Amino acid sequence: MKMTRRLFCAGLASAPFARPAFAQDMPLLTAMDATVQLAPVSYPATPVWSYDGTIPGPVIRAAQGSRLERRLLNALKVPTSVHWHGIRIDNAMDGVAGLTQDAVPPGKSFDYALDLPDAGTYWYHAHTNSMEQVARGLSGALIIEEATPPDVDRDEVLMIDDWLLDPDTGLFVDDFAAPMTRSHGGQIGNLVGVNGRYDYRLPARQNERLRLRLINSANAQIFGLKLEGLTGWTVALDGMPLAAPEPVTDTLVLAPAQRMDLIVDVTAEEGETAGLLFAAADDTWRVLAEVSVEGRAASVPRGAPQPLPRNPRMEVVGVDAAPVLDMPLQGGAMRGMEGATFDGQKMGWQELVQNGQFWALAGQVGMGKTPFATLSRGETARIRMTNDTIFPHAMHLHGMHFRARKEDGALGPMRDTVLVMPNETTEIAFVADNPGKWLLHCHMLGHAASGMTNWIMVT
Ligand code: C2O
Ligand code: CU
Numbered sequence: 001m002k003m004t005r006r007l008f009c010a011g012l013a014s015a016p017f018a019r020p021a022f023a024q025d026m027p028l029l030t031a032m033d034a035t036v037q038l039a040p041v042s043y044p045a046t047p048v049w050s051y052d053g054t055i056p057g058p059v060i061r062a063a064q065g066s067r068l069e070r071r072l073l074n075a076l077k078v079p080t081s082v083h084w085h086g087i088r089i090d091n092a093m094d095g096v097a098g099l100t101q102d103a104v105p106p107g108k109s110f111d112y113a114l115d116l117p118d119a120g121t122y123w124y125h126a127h128t129n130s131m132e133q134v135a136r137g138l139s140g141a142l143i144i145e146e147a148t149p150p151d152v153d154r155d156e157v158l159m160i161d162d163w164l165l166d167p168d169t170g171l172f173v174d175d176f177a178a179p180m181t182r183s184h185g186g187q188i189g190n191l192v193g194v195n196g197r198y199d200y201r202l203p204a205r206q207n208e209r210l211r212l213r214l215i216n217s218a219n220a221q222i223f224g225l226k227l228e229g230l231t232g233w234t235v236a237l238d239g240m241p242l243a244a245p246e247p248v249t250d251t252l253v254l255a256p257a258q259r260m261d262l263i264v265d266v267t268a269e270e271g272e273t274a275g276l277l278f279a280a281a282d283d284t285w286r287v288l289a290e291v292s293v294e295g296r297a298a299s300v301p302r303g304a305p306q307p308l309p310r311n312p313r314m315e316v317v318g319v320d321a322a323p324v325l326d327m328p329l330q331g332g333a334m335r336g337m338e339g340a341t342f343d344g345q346k347m348g349w350q351e352l353v354q355n356g357q358f359w360a361l362a363g364q365v366g367m368g369k370t371p372f373a374t375l376s377r378g379e380t381a382r383i384r385m386t387n388d389t390i391f392p393h394a395m396h397l398h399g400m401h402f403r404a405r406k407e408d409g410a411l412g413p414m415r416d417t418v419l420v421m422p423n424e425t426t427e428i429a430f431v432a433d434n435p436g437k438w439l440l441h442c443h444m445l446g447h448a449a450s451g452m453t454n455w456i457m458v459t
Contacts, residue, residue, distance in 0.1 A: 026111060029057070029082065031126070031138060032075040038163055039191060040198065044170030046163070048137035049076055049126075055196040056159045056217065057124070057140025064119040064144050064311075072110045079103035082112060083127035084142060085257060086239050086401075086416045088313075089114050091436025094398055097128035099367070099437050099455060118311040119146040120239025121213040121259040123159070131219065131445040132176035135164070135187060139217045146309050150235070152211040152263060153297060156202060158276065158289055160254070162189025162218045177449070183333040183358040185391050186220025186256075186444035192278065192288065200289045204266045204274075208297035209305075211235075212262040212276070216254045220444040222392060222419065223288075225252040229267060229274025230291065233305055236261035238415035240401055241308035251279070255394035255419040257443035261308070265301035268293050314414055316403050319429040322380040325373050329420060329442075331359040331451060332389040340365045340451070352451075359389070359442070359451030366450075371457040372440065375432035381456075383440070384427040387420045393447060394419050395426075399438040399458075402430035417443055432458045 034050040051057025062068045072082050081103050083095035093114045097103035104110045122142040126133035141157045149155070164173045164187060181187045194200035204210065212232075216223055226248075233245035234252070238259050245263065254260055268274035274291040330337045331352075339348040340360035347365075352358065357365045362372060375381050382405065385395055396417040404412035405427045420426045435458045442452035 026069045026071040028073050029070040030073045030075050031080050036137070036196060038193065038196065038198070039165055039167070039170055043167055046165060046170045046172065049133060050137045051140050055137045056161070057138070059141045059143060059157055060124070061143045061145060062116055064116055064146055067113060067115050069111070069113045072104060072112060074104045074106055074108055077106050079105050079128055080126050080133060080138065081110065081128045082124050084112070084114060084122065084124050086120070086122040086259070087114060087142070088117050088400060088434055091399065091434070091438070094436070094438070095127045096398070096439055099439065103128040116144050117313070118239055119144045119309070120236055120241070120311065121157075121215060121261050122239050123215050123217060123259070125217065129449075131449040134217070134445055135176055135219050136172060141213070141215055143213065144239070148309060150211065150263065150305060150308055152209045154208070155211045155213070157213045157215065158194050158200070159215045159217050160192070160194055160223055160288065162192045162221050164189045165191055177356070177446070179356065179358075182446035182450045186446045188221050189218065194289045202275075202289055202291050204291050204293055205295045205297040206266055206269060206293055207299070207301045208266045209302055210264050210266065212264055214254055214260045214262065216256050216258050218256055220256055220446060222256070222394070223254045224279035225254060225288070226277050226285065227264060228277055229272055229293070230264040231267045231301060232262045232264035234260060235263050235305065235308050237413050238401065238417060240314065240414040241310055242413055244307055245305050247304075253419065255392070255417060255443070256445075257394060257396055257417045258415070258419070263305045266291060266293060267301055270294055313431070313433065316380065316411060316429050316431055318380040319382065319405055319411065320409060322382045322429065324382045324384050324427070327362045327372065327383050327385050327454075329359075329361060329385055329387045329389055329393050329452070330363070332391050333358070335389050341368065342366065344369070357451045359447050361440070361452055361454040364454055366453050367455055371437070372454040374457045374459060377432060377435050377458055379432045380429065381432050382427055382429045384425060385420050386425040387422050390422050392419055392421050393452065394443040395440065396443045397428070397430065397438065397440050399434045399436060400430050400432065402428040405429045434458060
Protein backbone atom coordinates (compact mmCIF):
# COMPACT_ATOMS: atom_id res chain seq x y z
CA MET A 1 0.00 0.00 0.00
CA LYS A 2 3.06 2.27 -0.12
CA MET A 3 2.03 3.26 -3.61
CA THR A 4 -1.32 4.73 -2.58
CA ARG A 5 0.30 6.89 0.04
CA ARG A 6 2.96 8.23 -2.27
CA LEU A 7 0.38 9.16 -4.90
CA PHE A 8 -1.78 10.73 -2.28
CA CYS A 9 1.00 13.02 -1.04
CA ALA A 10 1.96 14.06 -4.56
CA GLY A 11 -1.65 14.98 -5.22
CA LEU A 12 -2.03 17.05 -2.10
CA ALA A 13 0.89 19.19 -3.13
CA SER A 14 -0.70 20.16 -6.42
CA ALA A 15 -4.33 20.52 -5.36
CA PRO A 16 -4.76 20.96 -1.64
CA PHE A 17 -8.51 21.58 -1.65
CA ALA A 18 -9.99 19.89 -4.67
CA ARG A 19 -10.17 16.16 -4.54
CA PRO A 20 -7.25 15.05 -6.72
CA ALA A 21 -8.18 13.04 -9.78
CA PHE A 22 -6.13 9.99 -8.77
CA ALA A 23 -7.72 9.87 -5.37
CA GLN A 24 -11.13 9.10 -6.84
CA ASP A 25 -12.31 5.80 -5.56
CA MET A 26 -10.99 3.72 -8.37
CA PRO A 27 -11.11 0.21 -7.00
CA LEU A 28 -7.78 -1.53 -6.85
CA LEU A 29 -6.78 -4.72 -8.52
CA THR A 30 -3.52 -5.73 -6.90
CA ALA A 31 -1.13 -8.11 -8.61
CA MET A 32 0.59 -9.74 -5.67
CA ASP A 33 2.32 -12.77 -4.27
CA ALA A 34 0.13 -15.15 -2.31
CA THR A 35 0.11 -18.72 -1.12
CA VAL A 36 -2.82 -20.88 -2.10
CA GLN A 37 -3.74 -24.48 -1.41
CA LEU A 38 -4.16 -25.66 -5.00
CA ALA A 39 -3.30 -29.30 -4.42
CA PRO A 40 -5.14 -31.54 -1.93
CA VAL A 41 -4.33 -30.65 1.70
CA SER A 42 -1.94 -33.56 2.05
CA TYR A 43 0.38 -31.65 -0.31
CA PRO A 44 2.16 -28.36 0.40
CA ALA A 45 0.51 -25.07 -0.50
CA THR A 46 1.62 -23.24 -3.65
CA PRO A 47 3.20 -19.79 -3.84
CA VAL A 48 1.36 -18.05 -6.68
CA TRP A 49 1.06 -14.72 -8.43
CA SER A 50 -2.47 -13.53 -7.95
CA TYR A 51 -4.92 -10.70 -8.28
CA ASP A 52 -5.94 -9.65 -4.77
CA GLY A 53 -4.50 -12.79 -3.20
CA THR A 54 -6.79 -15.45 -4.66
CA ILE A 55 -6.72 -17.98 -7.51
CA PRO A 56 -8.51 -17.12 -9.69
CA GLY A 57 -8.67 -13.39 -9.01
CA PRO A 58 -11.92 -11.80 -7.86
CA VAL A 59 -14.95 -12.24 -10.12
CA ILE A 60 -15.56 -8.79 -11.52
CA ARG A 61 -19.23 -8.15 -12.32
CA ALA A 62 -20.50 -5.04 -14.08
CA ALA A 63 -23.60 -3.98 -15.99
CA GLN A 64 -23.66 -3.90 -19.77
CA GLY A 65 -23.25 -0.32 -20.95
CA SER A 66 -21.45 0.74 -17.80
CA ARG A 67 -17.84 1.78 -17.41
CA LEU A 68 -15.44 -0.41 -15.48
CA GLU A 69 -12.56 1.13 -13.59
CA ARG A 70 -9.71 -0.69 -11.94
CA ARG A 71 -6.36 0.60 -10.79
CA LEU A 72 -3.82 -2.15 -11.32
CA LEU A 73 -1.34 -1.95 -8.50
CA ASN A 74 1.74 -4.01 -9.24
CA ALA A 75 2.98 -5.50 -5.97
CA LEU A 76 4.92 -8.21 -7.80
CA LYS A 77 8.67 -8.16 -8.41
CA VAL A 78 8.16 -8.25 -12.17
CA PRO A 79 6.46 -5.86 -14.59
CA THR A 80 2.90 -6.75 -15.58
CA SER A 81 -0.26 -5.49 -17.34
CA VAL A 82 -3.91 -6.57 -17.58
CA HIS A 83 -5.74 -7.60 -20.73
CA TRP A 84 -9.56 -7.65 -20.67
CA HIS A 85 -10.06 -10.62 -22.91
CA GLY A 86 -12.98 -10.37 -25.32
CA ILE A 87 -14.06 -6.86 -24.45
CA ARG A 88 -14.49 -4.72 -27.56
CA ILE A 89 -12.38 -2.17 -25.85
CA ASP A 90 -10.70 1.16 -26.43
CA ASN A 91 -7.25 0.23 -27.77
CA ALA A 92 -5.36 2.15 -25.08
CA MET A 93 -6.95 -0.08 -22.41
CA ASP A 94 -6.15 -3.41 -24.08
CA GLY A 95 -3.24 -4.13 -21.77
CA VAL A 96 -0.77 -5.55 -24.26
CA ALA A 97 2.70 -4.68 -23.02
CA GLY A 98 4.86 -3.59 -25.93
CA LEU A 99 1.93 -2.72 -28.18
CA THR A 100 -0.76 -0.72 -26.38
CA GLN A 101 1.08 0.24 -23.19
CA ASP A 102 4.34 -0.19 -21.35
CA ALA A 103 4.36 -2.94 -18.76
CA VAL A 104 3.72 -1.56 -15.28
CA PRO A 105 6.95 -1.79 -13.24
CA PRO A 106 6.96 -3.24 -9.72
CA GLY A 107 5.53 -0.77 -7.22
CA LYS A 108 3.74 1.25 -9.87
CA SER A 109 0.12 1.39 -10.97
CA PHE A 110 -1.94 1.80 -14.12
CA ASP A 111 -5.52 3.00 -14.36
CA TYR A 112 -7.81 0.96 -16.57
CA ALA A 113 -11.16 2.47 -17.50
CA LEU A 114 -13.24 0.61 -20.04
CA ASP A 115 -16.68 0.94 -21.55
CA LEU A 116 -18.56 -2.34 -21.67
CA PRO A 117 -20.63 -2.56 -24.85
CA ASP A 118 -21.40 -6.26 -24.62
CA ALA A 119 -23.00 -8.49 -22.03
CA GLY A 120 -21.49 -11.91 -21.50
CA THR A 121 -18.71 -13.99 -20.02
CA TYR A 122 -15.23 -12.54 -20.39
CA TRP A 123 -12.02 -12.74 -18.41
CA TYR A 124 -8.98 -10.73 -17.53
CA HIS A 125 -5.40 -11.90 -17.40
CA ALA A 126 -1.81 -10.72 -17.46
CA HIS A 127 -0.50 -9.74 -20.89
CA THR A 128 3.18 -9.35 -20.06
CA ASN A 129 5.15 -12.58 -20.30
CA SER A 130 1.73 -14.27 -20.21
CA MET A 131 3.17 -17.73 -20.64
CA GLU A 132 4.54 -17.52 -17.10
CA GLN A 133 2.26 -14.94 -15.48
CA VAL A 134 -1.04 -16.55 -16.43
CA ALA A 135 0.33 -19.97 -15.47
CA ARG A 136 1.28 -18.63 -12.04
CA GLY A 137 -2.28 -17.48 -11.49
CA LEU A 138 -2.84 -14.01 -12.93
CA SER A 139 -6.36 -14.38 -14.29
CA GLY A 140 -9.95 -13.84 -13.21
CA ALA A 141 -13.50 -13.82 -14.55
CA LEU A 142 -15.14 -10.69 -15.92
CA ILE A 143 -18.91 -10.97 -16.10
CA ILE A 144 -20.95 -8.34 -17.89
CA GLU A 145 -24.58 -8.59 -16.95
CA GLU A 146 -27.56 -8.17 -19.27
CA ALA A 147 -30.12 -5.55 -18.27
CA THR A 148 -32.65 -8.37 -18.30
CA PRO A 149 -30.91 -11.55 -17.24
CA PRO A 150 -32.28 -14.93 -18.31
CA ASP A 151 -34.66 -16.76 -16.03
CA VAL A 152 -32.33 -18.98 -13.98
CA ASP A 153 -32.14 -19.83 -10.30
CA ARG A 154 -28.40 -19.25 -10.07
CA ASP A 155 -25.55 -17.84 -12.07
CA GLU A 156 -22.26 -19.68 -11.54
CA VAL A 157 -18.80 -18.99 -12.93
CA LEU A 158 -16.63 -22.05 -13.52
CA MET A 159 -13.10 -21.03 -14.34
CA ILE A 160 -11.32 -24.12 -15.57
CA ASP A 161 -7.56 -24.24 -15.24
CA ASP A 162 -4.65 -26.60 -14.93
CA TRP A 163 -1.46 -26.27 -12.93
CA LEU A 164 1.89 -27.95 -13.29
CA LEU A 165 2.98 -28.56 -9.72
CA ASP A 166 5.87 -30.38 -8.12
CA PRO A 167 4.01 -32.69 -5.74
CA ASP A 168 6.89 -32.72 -3.23
CA THR A 169 7.15 -28.97 -2.78
CA GLY A 170 3.80 -27.69 -4.03
CA LEU A 171 5.74 -25.22 -6.19
CA PHE A 172 4.96 -24.58 -9.83
CA VAL A 173 7.44 -26.44 -11.99
CA ASP A 174 9.63 -23.47 -12.76
CA ASP A 175 10.14 -24.15 -16.43
CA PHE A 176 7.47 -22.07 -18.11
CA ALA A 177 9.62 -21.46 -21.16
CA ALA A 178 10.67 -25.10 -21.66
CA PRO A 179 11.47 -25.49 -25.38
CA MET A 180 10.06 -29.01 -25.29
CA THR A 181 6.53 -27.86 -24.43
CA ARG A 182 6.65 -24.62 -26.40
CA SER A 183 7.57 -26.44 -29.60
CA HIS A 184 4.88 -29.07 -28.99
CA GLY A 185 1.34 -28.68 -27.66
CA GLY A 186 2.22 -26.22 -24.89
CA GLN A 187 2.33 -26.55 -21.12
CA ILE A 188 -0.23 -28.99 -19.75
CA GLY A 189 -0.73 -29.19 -15.99
CA ASN A 190 -0.76 -32.25 -13.76
CA LEU A 191 -3.68 -30.96 -11.72
CA VAL A 192 -6.96 -29.73 -13.17
CA GLY A 193 -9.38 -27.59 -11.23
CA VAL A 194 -12.26 -25.16 -11.18
CA ASN A 195 -12.20 -21.81 -9.42
CA GLY A 196 -8.84 -22.66 -7.87
CA ARG A 197 -9.96 -26.02 -6.46
CA TYR A 198 -9.23 -29.52 -7.73
CA ASP A 199 -12.45 -30.74 -6.03
CA TYR A 200 -14.90 -27.98 -6.86
CA ARG A 201 -18.41 -28.81 -5.73
CA LEU A 202 -21.66 -27.07 -6.45
CA PRO A 203 -24.64 -27.96 -4.29
CA ALA A 204 -27.95 -27.88 -6.17
CA ARG A 205 -31.53 -29.06 -6.00
CA GLN A 206 -33.28 -31.28 -8.47
CA ASN A 207 -34.84 -29.32 -11.34
CA GLU A 208 -33.01 -26.22 -10.37
CA ARG A 209 -31.91 -24.14 -13.35
CA LEU A 210 -28.33 -22.89 -13.42
CA ARG A 211 -26.42 -20.68 -15.75
CA LEU A 212 -22.90 -22.04 -15.96
CA ARG A 213 -20.27 -19.70 -17.31
CA LEU A 214 -17.33 -21.84 -18.37
CA ILE A 215 -13.98 -20.15 -18.91
CA ASN A 216 -10.83 -21.98 -19.99
CA SER A 217 -7.94 -20.11 -18.40
CA ALA A 218 -5.39 -22.89 -18.93
CA ASN A 219 -2.16 -22.17 -20.77
CA ALA A 220 -2.61 -24.75 -23.47
CA GLN A 221 -5.08 -27.44 -22.50
CA ILE A 222 -8.10 -28.02 -24.70
CA PHE A 223 -10.90 -29.41 -22.56
CA GLY A 224 -13.38 -31.99 -23.83
CA LEU A 225 -16.39 -31.62 -21.54
CA LYS A 226 -19.69 -33.35 -20.97
CA LEU A 227 -22.64 -33.04 -18.68
CA GLU A 228 -23.90 -35.75 -16.43
CA GLY A 229 -27.22 -35.56 -14.61
CA LEU A 230 -27.77 -32.18 -16.20
CA THR A 231 -29.79 -31.26 -19.27
CA GLY A 232 -28.20 -28.30 -20.92
CA TRP A 233 -28.19 -25.78 -23.73
CA THR A 234 -25.35 -23.66 -25.01
CA VAL A 235 -26.58 -20.06 -25.05
CA ALA A 236 -23.39 -18.07 -25.70
CA LEU A 237 -19.84 -18.52 -26.96
CA ASP A 238 -17.01 -16.18 -26.02
CA GLY A 239 -19.55 -13.87 -24.44
CA MET A 240 -21.72 -13.52 -27.53
CA PRO A 241 -25.29 -14.91 -27.42
CA LEU A 242 -26.24 -17.61 -29.90
CA ALA A 243 -29.25 -16.83 -32.06
CA ALA A 244 -30.94 -19.91 -30.61
CA PRO A 245 -29.95 -22.06 -27.62
CA GLU A 246 -28.34 -25.31 -28.73
CA PRO A 247 -29.11 -28.48 -26.80
CA VAL A 248 -25.97 -30.11 -25.44
CA THR A 249 -25.96 -33.61 -26.86
CA ASP A 250 -22.29 -34.23 -27.45
CA THR A 251 -18.84 -33.49 -26.08
CA LEU A 252 -18.24 -29.77 -25.72
CA VAL A 253 -14.82 -28.50 -26.73
CA LEU A 254 -13.36 -25.55 -24.88
CA ALA A 255 -9.99 -24.32 -26.15
CA PRO A 256 -7.71 -22.02 -24.12
CA ALA A 257 -9.31 -18.60 -23.59
CA GLN A 258 -12.69 -19.70 -24.92
CA ARG A 259 -15.87 -19.29 -22.91
CA MET A 260 -19.20 -21.02 -23.09
CA ASP A 261 -22.42 -20.10 -21.32
CA LEU A 262 -24.67 -23.03 -20.59
CA ILE A 263 -28.14 -23.06 -19.13
CA VAL A 264 -28.65 -26.39 -17.39
CA ASP A 265 -31.48 -28.06 -15.54
CA VAL A 266 -30.44 -30.39 -12.76
CA THR A 267 -32.20 -33.58 -13.80
CA ALA A 268 -30.35 -36.03 -11.56
CA GLU A 269 -32.14 -37.38 -8.52
CA GLU A 270 -30.85 -36.76 -5.06
CA GLY A 271 -27.77 -38.91 -4.50
CA GLU A 272 -27.07 -39.51 -8.21
CA THR A 273 -23.84 -38.27 -9.77
CA ALA A 274 -24.18 -35.01 -11.56
CA GLY A 275 -21.74 -32.47 -12.81
CA LEU A 276 -19.33 -31.36 -15.45
CA LEU A 277 -16.91 -34.06 -16.60
CA PHE A 278 -13.73 -33.72 -18.60
CA ALA A 279 -11.88 -36.13 -20.83
CA ALA A 280 -8.59 -36.90 -19.10
CA ALA A 281 -5.40 -37.73 -20.97
CA ASP A 282 -5.99 -41.45 -20.38
CA ASP A 283 -9.32 -41.19 -22.21
CA THR A 284 -11.46 -41.60 -19.13
CA TRP A 285 -14.13 -39.13 -18.08
CA ARG A 286 -13.35 -37.50 -14.76
CA VAL A 287 -15.34 -35.13 -12.61
CA LEU A 288 -14.31 -31.52 -13.07
CA ALA A 289 -17.09 -29.90 -11.06
CA GLU A 290 -19.44 -32.03 -9.05
CA VAL A 291 -23.04 -30.99 -8.69
CA SER A 292 -24.34 -32.56 -5.52
CA VAL A 293 -28.09 -32.84 -5.61
CA GLU A 294 -30.01 -32.32 -2.42
CA GLY A 295 -33.71 -31.61 -2.30
CA ARG A 296 -35.97 -30.43 -5.06
CA ALA A 297 -36.52 -26.99 -6.53
CA ALA A 298 -39.49 -27.92 -8.70
CA SER A 299 -41.44 -31.01 -9.66
CA VAL A 300 -40.38 -30.85 -13.33
CA PRO A 301 -37.50 -29.27 -15.27
CA ARG A 302 -38.28 -26.06 -17.10
CA GLY A 303 -37.70 -27.04 -20.72
CA ALA A 304 -35.81 -25.18 -23.46
CA PRO A 305 -34.63 -21.68 -22.49
CA GLN A 306 -35.09 -18.48 -24.45
CA PRO A 307 -32.09 -17.06 -26.32
CA LEU A 308 -30.08 -14.41 -24.48
CA PRO A 309 -30.69 -10.82 -25.60
CA ARG A 310 -28.44 -9.88 -28.51
CA ASN A 311 -25.40 -7.68 -28.13
CA PRO A 312 -24.92 -4.66 -30.40
CA ARG A 313 -22.89 -4.93 -33.63
CA MET A 314 -23.19 -8.64 -34.10
CA GLU A 315 -23.66 -8.51 -37.86
CA VAL A 316 -20.72 -9.21 -40.13
CA VAL A 317 -21.78 -7.70 -43.45
CA GLY A 318 -20.22 -7.71 -46.93
CA VAL A 319 -18.23 -10.88 -46.30
CA ASP A 320 -18.45 -12.34 -49.79
CA ALA A 321 -17.03 -9.20 -51.36
CA ALA A 322 -14.24 -8.80 -48.82
CA PRO A 323 -10.68 -9.65 -49.83
CA VAL A 324 -9.10 -12.73 -48.25
CA LEU A 325 -5.82 -12.43 -46.39
CA ASP A 326 -3.86 -15.64 -46.05
CA MET A 327 -2.31 -16.51 -42.74
CA PRO A 328 -0.77 -19.96 -42.69
CA LEU A 329 0.06 -21.24 -39.19
CA GLN A 330 3.55 -22.66 -39.43
CA GLY A 331 6.30 -24.48 -37.59
CA GLY A 332 6.45 -26.56 -34.44
CA ALA A 333 8.04 -29.89 -33.63
CA MET A 334 7.95 -32.64 -36.25
CA ARG A 335 6.96 -30.30 -39.04
CA GLY A 336 9.14 -27.21 -38.70
CA MET A 337 9.36 -24.77 -41.56
CA GLU A 338 11.95 -23.78 -44.06
CA GLY A 339 12.44 -20.36 -42.60
CA ALA A 340 10.71 -17.19 -41.54
CA THR A 341 11.38 -13.59 -40.59
CA PHE A 342 12.38 -12.94 -37.01
CA ASP A 343 13.52 -9.55 -35.70
CA GLY A 344 13.64 -8.20 -39.23
CA GLN A 345 15.89 -11.03 -40.41
CA LYS A 346 15.20 -14.02 -42.60
CA MET A 347 16.21 -17.13 -40.67
CA GLY A 348 16.25 -20.85 -41.37
CA TRP A 349 14.58 -23.36 -39.04
CA GLN A 350 17.76 -24.22 -37.12
CA GLU A 351 18.54 -20.58 -36.51
CA LEU A 352 15.01 -19.92 -35.32
CA VAL A 353 15.23 -22.82 -32.90
CA GLN A 354 18.52 -21.45 -31.57
CA ASN A 355 16.67 -18.20 -30.92
CA GLY A 356 13.97 -20.07 -28.99
CA GLN A 357 11.42 -19.52 -31.77
CA PHE A 358 9.36 -22.37 -33.13
CA TRP A 359 6.33 -20.90 -34.87
CA ALA A 360 5.35 -18.37 -37.50
CA LEU A 361 2.19 -16.75 -38.78
CA ALA A 362 2.40 -16.12 -42.52
CA GLY A 363 6.20 -16.30 -42.48
CA GLN A 364 6.56 -13.85 -39.61
CA VAL A 365 7.88 -14.94 -36.22
CA GLY A 366 6.40 -12.78 -33.46
CA MET A 367 5.40 -9.18 -33.99
CA GLY A 368 7.12 -7.39 -36.83
CA LYS A 369 7.45 -3.63 -37.14
CA THR A 370 4.66 -3.61 -39.69
CA PRO A 371 1.27 -5.17 -39.05
CA PHE A 372 0.06 -8.31 -40.80
CA ALA A 373 -2.69 -6.14 -42.28
CA THR A 374 -3.83 -2.54 -42.20
CA LEU A 375 -7.59 -2.14 -42.41
CA SER A 376 -9.71 0.95 -42.73
CA ARG A 377 -12.23 1.48 -40.02
CA GLY A 378 -15.53 -0.14 -40.94
CA GLU A 379 -14.01 -2.43 -43.54
CA THR A 380 -14.93 -6.12 -43.56
CA ALA A 381 -11.92 -8.40 -43.56
CA ARG A 382 -11.37 -12.10 -44.02
CA ILE A 383 -8.33 -13.93 -42.70
CA ARG A 384 -7.79 -17.49 -43.86
CA MET A 385 -5.80 -19.48 -41.34
CA THR A 386 -4.43 -22.73 -42.66
CA ASN A 387 -2.87 -24.91 -40.01
CA ASP A 388 0.32 -26.32 -41.54
CA THR A 389 1.50 -27.66 -38.18
CA ILE A 390 0.62 -30.91 -36.45
CA PHE A 391 -0.78 -29.15 -33.36
CA PRO A 392 -4.09 -27.41 -32.73
CA HIS A 393 -3.99 -23.64 -32.18
CA ALA A 394 -6.53 -21.43 -30.41
CA MET A 395 -6.36 -18.25 -32.45
CA HIS A 396 -7.52 -15.10 -30.70
CA LEU A 397 -8.18 -11.66 -32.15
CA HIS A 398 -8.14 -8.67 -29.81
CA GLY A 399 -10.61 -5.80 -30.00
CA MET A 400 -13.19 -7.33 -32.33
CA HIS A 401 -15.20 -10.52 -32.55
CA PHE A 402 -15.38 -12.53 -35.77
CA ARG A 403 -17.42 -15.27 -37.37
CA ALA A 404 -15.91 -18.31 -39.04
CA ARG A 405 -16.95 -18.46 -42.68
CA LYS A 406 -17.66 -21.93 -43.96
CA GLU A 407 -16.87 -22.95 -47.51
CA ASP A 408 -20.48 -22.48 -48.59
CA GLY A 409 -20.37 -18.91 -47.29
CA ALA A 410 -22.39 -19.60 -44.13
CA LEU A 411 -21.17 -17.74 -41.06
CA GLY A 412 -20.63 -19.38 -37.70
CA PRO A 413 -21.32 -17.94 -34.26
CA MET A 414 -19.59 -14.77 -33.22
CA ARG A 415 -16.51 -15.36 -31.11
CA ASP A 416 -13.05 -14.09 -30.25
CA THR A 417 -11.04 -17.32 -30.11
CA VAL A 418 -11.24 -20.17 -32.59
CA LEU A 419 -9.60 -23.57 -32.48
CA VAL A 420 -7.84 -24.44 -35.73
CA MET A 421 -7.04 -28.14 -35.90
CA PRO A 422 -4.02 -29.59 -37.75
CA ASN A 423 -4.43 -29.61 -41.53
CA GLU A 424 -7.60 -27.56 -41.24
CA THR A 425 -8.38 -24.17 -42.65
CA THR A 426 -10.52 -21.71 -40.75
CA GLU A 427 -11.48 -18.45 -42.32
CA ILE A 428 -12.57 -15.69 -39.99
CA ALA A 429 -14.57 -12.66 -41.09
CA PHE A 430 -15.06 -9.50 -39.09
CA VAL A 431 -15.92 -5.85 -39.37
CA ALA A 432 -12.84 -3.82 -38.49
CA ASP A 433 -14.87 -1.27 -36.53
CA ASN A 434 -12.44 -0.70 -33.67
CA PRO A 435 -9.45 1.54 -34.41
CA GLY A 436 -6.03 0.69 -33.03
CA LYS A 437 -3.35 -1.96 -32.91
CA TRP A 438 -4.77 -5.40 -32.24
CA LEU A 439 -3.03 -8.66 -31.60
CA LEU A 440 -3.93 -11.82 -33.44
CA HIS A 441 -2.23 -14.70 -31.68
CA CYS A 442 -2.39 -18.27 -30.55
CA HIS A 443 -3.71 -18.57 -27.00
CA MET A 444 -1.51 -21.56 -26.29
CA LEU A 445 0.64 -19.10 -24.43
CA GLY A 446 3.95 -20.87 -25.05
CA HIS A 447 3.20 -20.75 -28.76
CA ALA A 448 2.37 -17.06 -28.58
CA ALA A 449 5.72 -16.44 -26.89
CA SER A 450 7.70 -18.29 -29.52
CA GLY A 451 6.40 -16.97 -32.78
CA MET A 452 2.60 -17.21 -32.96
CA THR A 453 1.82 -13.57 -32.34
CA ASN A 454 1.07 -11.04 -35.02
CA TRP A 455 -0.95 -7.85 -35.14
CA ILE A 456 -3.29 -5.88 -37.32
CA MET A 457 -3.87 -2.18 -37.54
CA VAL A 458 -7.26 -0.56 -37.91
CA THR A 459 -6.99 3.08 -38.96
CU1 C2O B 1 -6.46 -13.59 -23.74
CU2 C2O B 1 -3.85 -11.68 -26.17
O1 C2O B 1 -5.12 -12.62 -24.94
CU1 CU C 1 -0.63 -22.46 -31.00
